[in-house]
Amino acid sequence: MAKGDEKEVDEEAKGGGRKKLIIIALPVIVLVLAAAYFFVLKPKEDSSGAAKALPAPTPGTVAPLDSITVNLAGAHFLKIGIALQPTADVKETPDGSMALDQVINVFSNLTVKELTSAEGKDAAKKELVARIKLAYLPHDKITHEEIEKANESVSGGKVKETDDLTAAQAEKRAAALTVQPEVYDVYFTEFVMQ
Template sequence: MTVTAMPPTAGEQTEAPEGKGKGKGKRKKIIVAVLVLVVGAAGWFFFLKPDAESAPVPGEVVVLDSIQVNLAAGHYLRLGLALQLTEEAHDINGSKALDAAITVFSGLEIADVARGEQREELREELMEKLDEAYHGEVLEVFYTEFVTQ
């Protein structure tokens, strides 16, 4: 005698017919995965997130001696500068700033330095050179003297 189908015994587990019950297992796995990601992202945000770089704190202002810079056509510019340093910067050498000012202003026409808009553009150009020379220790440059002849 041959048996083709035997009823399951009490200790054996039966498989659900296809299409029934398999979706619940996948859904649970997806929900668990999403929850793990959310908890992980929240933990990173609150505990491991690097602090945003804060703006540098202004420190002392260093006033440099005035210099005379030769302009075009025999004119000159008497230029005085002050440097706003960061809180961490101390005892900087002003020679780099004076050299940068000479580089920016030398040989310009008197009309180029006489107008306010041009002076601000020149200040920005000088600030770029100071940022390179002092590696971010100078926050701002101020004109303390600006006389042309």
């Protein structure tokens, strides 16, 4: 072999080494970048796998609703009044009819005994707030299909409609919302049992 041929062979060998280095290094770099995204940049989830909770919105002006009477178990009734506090970015005060429907759904057929204890009243209010928040989701930001999917997720695939969720499922669903509901909080303005 001539000296010129030897130089060409050495240069080809060096070039082949570079190609092998690139072929080996490229997948390693991709793996390092993927690991960096997964451990550093990926949005954090809590231990249950749910997305981070929404930041607390700015509360708006409290709007009282007319009191209604709800039938309780054992021929008793409850006269209940609530006030809705929408978020500050809601342009109009939300229609109270959906909230009053939820009051009827939550309190109907409860016993006086359940509602006279602080724990029972707090549990009913907690469920009511959760159900009202779910009722006042902005429909321009979340689709009916997304709502059904979230309901199926908290119910183990058994329930599609929000009204069919148990109290615990409704509370879990409301706590995991990724869209801000129009209602910030609910207050009792009247609570009289007979």
